[in-house]
Amino acid sequence: MKLAVTTEHRVGVVEGDRFFDVTEAVPGSGPAWPPMYMNRLIDQWAALGPRVAAARKAAAPVPLASLKLLPPNPCPVHVIAAPANYRKHIGEIGARSVSKGRSAEQQGFFMKATASLVGAGGAIELPRGSTRRFDHESELAVIIGRRARNVPRAEAMGYVFGYSCLMDITMRIEPGVAEEERVTRKSFETFTPLGPWIVTADEIADPHALRNQLWVNGVAKQDANTRDMIVDIPALIELISSVMTLNPGDVIASGTPEGVGPIVPGDKVTIGIESVGEMTLQVVEAAQFAPRRF
Numbered sequence: 676m677k678l679a680v681t682t683e684h685r686v687g688v689v690e691g692d693r694f695f696d697v698t699e700a701v702p703g704s705g706p707a708w709p710p711m712y713m714n715r716l717i718d719q720w721a722a723l724g725p726r727v728a729a730a731r732k733a734a735a736p737v738p739l740a741s742l743k744l745l746p747p748n749p750c751p752v753h754v755i756a757a758p759a760n761y762r763k764h765i766g767e768i769g770a771r772s773v774s775k776g777r778s779a780e781q782q783g784f785f786m787k788a789t790a791s792l793v794g795a796g797g798a799i800e801l802p803r804g805s806t807r808r809f810d811h812e813s814e815l816a817v818i819i820g821r822r823a824r825n826v827p828r829a830e831a832m833g834y835v836f837g838y839s840c841l842m843d844i845t846m847r848i849e850p851g852v853a854e855e856e857r858v859t860r861k862s863f864e865t866f867t868p869l870g871p872w873i874v875t876a877d878e879i880a881d882p883h884a885l886r887n888q889l890w891v892n893g894v895a896k897q898d899a900n901t902r903d904m905i906v907d908i909p910a911l912i913e914l915i916s917s918v919m920t921l922n923p924g925d926v927i928a929s930g931t932p933e934g935v936g937p938i939v940p941g942d943k944v945t946i947g948i949e950s951v952g953e954m955t956l957q958v959v960e961a962a963q964f965a966p967r968r969f
């Protein structure tokens with residue numbers, strides 16, 4: 676099943692180019708802040724999944740193209756990310772890397788602000804007036820299904836609810852000039868496009884055999900396969916749950932393969948992950964200058 680959320684906070688099942696509104700089966704849905712209803716839906720999926728399926732049967736299809744999408748989970752408790760998790764990516768950004776040749780195996784994970792999420796219906800907004808370099812990173816997102824604490828890797832896949840496409844947009848450091856913390860550089864509003872939907876895990880036979888592609892203005896920039904992850908999905912869940920509790924609806928960005936590169940206002944960025952989905956976002960300059968310039 677593919678689950679999507681519209682900018683009106685309607686929850687739907689997506690089939691092909693059609694959206695079936697199932698909001699009535701989602702307790703607490705709606706725009707009231709904080710919009711945590713997808714976390715609860717995922718947490719209670721055993722009971723609510725059949726209700727969602729029944730609502731899908733009763734719903735009339737709406738063309739997906741007529742809707743604007745939010746992130747398929749608008750407010751996860753955590754957005755966690757793996758640094759340097761593909762061998763060929765390590766070293767490709769040279770002195771602008773803070774990984775210093777170390778992989779996710781040695782570095783562990785970092786956090787992105789939940790506030791940086793944006794859906795397929797949004798745009799990537801770069802800070803107005805900035806001369807810094809901003810890069811695209813194409814990543815498979817893992818959506819957690821059950822509360823997870825100290826989960827060994829052998830059991831970890833049982834904690835996965837589904838998958839989505841994620842761009843980890845990043846402001847690069849300027850060595851010796853500007854070397855902000857990773858969380859600052861990756862947490863600008865709209866720097867984590869997520870979507871267009873969540874595909875439930877039962878539809879993905881092997882998440883470690885998915886082609887992961889990204890294009891800028893239709894030109895292929897990244898083309899890799901999730902089989903080349905250094906720390907695979909169960910090992911990521913083991914690692915993160917050894918430090919903190921993962922919650923239903925939490926998002927893990929599993930790391931980018933090689934081919935990262937700059938984006939500028941006017942660009943159109945497309946991510947496509949095999950069997951998961953595809954979405955295109957426009958890159959724009961933020962409408963307002965921030966009081967603190969970057």
Ligand code: MN
Nearest residue numbers: 812843930931
């Ligand atoms: Mn990344």
